[in-house]
Amino acid sequence: MKRDRYLDALRAGSLLVVVAWHWFGTTLDPSTYSTRPSVSAPGLFLASWVLQVMPVFFYVGGCLHLKAYRPGYVRSRTVGLLRLVAPLLAxxxxxxxxxxxxxGLEWARSTVEFALSPLWFLAVYLMLVALLPVAVWLHRRLGLGALAVLGAVAVVVDVLRIGFALPGVGWVNLVVVWMLAHQAGFHHDRLVAARRTVGYGLLSAGVLGLTTLVVVFGYPGWLVGVSTEKWSNMSPPTVAIVALVALQAGLIRLVQPFATRALATPRAGRILDRLNRYGMPVYLFHLSALLLAVVTGWVVAGLALALVVRVTGRDLSVGVAKVARVDRRRATRGTACNGSSWSRVRPRSSGRSGATTSRSP
Structure with missing residues (x-):
């Protein structure tokens, strides 16, 4: 099946935005090995309403997971992700x-924790892959209603966490909120086929929701971790991230026609191929490169990063090609990322299913 260049661009772009944010939009605190956004400019928190792009990555993953889902997919995807991070861990x-x-141990521990901190999102991603059968079950029975259920649960969790100060309950939203972003991707094809007014409606709802949470309910304006805020909207995620999902889904719909035309050229296709081959290795190793740059400078760090990314990117492309060949052999009928067609596509009793050749992130 033909690759969806728009989804490829969303996936690669979301990873590269995080890398650029860490490298250029934050300052490295050597005493604590942490990156801190510059919070001096009034209203700068609004930039995080656009640049907090992890929901986009999970959204794209949801769409592609639904297309590729088949018996045994959860196991194969989990193994693939673990193989991806093995070089970094080793x-x-x-x-x-x-x-x-x-x-000393303390210095080593803090340094290693900082370098491996990008793995938090892969841990969440592995969780979403493990929960994929549950997500598909909800999707087949509730459709868009599953998003409403998850959103309502997120609100209840925030009320218990913030309103009643119940310790630990907020971590329930680590599952619920990111599952909602992932589940939203199941409806990608329906979203981009909808009228532009749907995009404007989602965008307006997201902006209104975030504004209300910040102004009326006192939520932090930053959607990334900032030490000056009273709590974090990301660790664990709050209902503000649910509003962000709506905002970004609206932008995904509104930008899609222009992006599709811009991405239709052969040159854009070649660029996307490289970004999707090397985007994940760059993300995984970008804080390691930042640490190396502090010691040796960016020339050496850049060369080291390029070498590591080249090697791991080659291994990744070989692995993805093998998965694609398996999917082509197993493919029977395509599954769309929407709420209507999945119910008509069921795995065969022989263990085959309607997988597509779209790559999962």
Missing amino acids: GWAVIGAVLAALG
């Missing part, structure tokens, strides 16, 4: 041992 296990010998 490399920092060795580096961590060296740092512990040279400077």
Whole structure:
């Protein structure tokens, strides 16, 4: 099946925005190994309403997971993701041992934790893959209603966490909120086929929801972690991220016609192929490169990052090609990312299903 370049662009763009944000939009605090956004400019928090793009990545994943879902998919996808991070974990296990010998356990621990912090989103992503059978079950029975149920649960959790100060309950939204973003991707084809007024409606609802939460209910304006705020909208996620999903879904609908035309050229296709091959390795190793740059400068760090990304990107492309060949052999009928066609596509009893050749992120 033909690749959806718009989804490819959303996936690659969301990863690269995070990398650019960490490299250029934050300052590295060497004493704590943390990146802190510059919060001095009034209203700068509004930038995070656009640049907090992790919901977009989970949204794209939801669409592609629904297309590729078949018996055994959860296991194969989980193994693939774990293989993807193995070089990073192995490399920092060795580096961590060296740092512990040279400077002590505490220094080694904080350094390794900082370098591996991008893995938080892959941990969430693995969780969403594991919950895919539940998500598909909800989708087949409730359709768009599943989003309403998850949104309502997120509100209840925030009321218990913030209104009644119940400790620990907020972490329920780590599952609920990101599952909602992932579930929203199931409806991608329906969304881009809808009238532009739907996009404007979602965008307006998201902006109104975020404004109400910030102005009326006192939620932090930042949608990324900022130490000056009274709590974080991301760790664990709050209902503000639900409003952000609506905002970004509206933007996805409104931008799609223009982006599709811009991405239709052969040159754009070649660029997207490279971005999707190397985008994930860049994301995984970008904080490692930042640490190296502090010590050696960006020339050495950039060369090291390019080498690592080249090697891991080649391995990733080979692995994805193998998955695509398996999917082509198993493919019977395509599954769309919408609320109507999935119910007509059921796995065969022989273990085959209507998988497509679209790559999962």
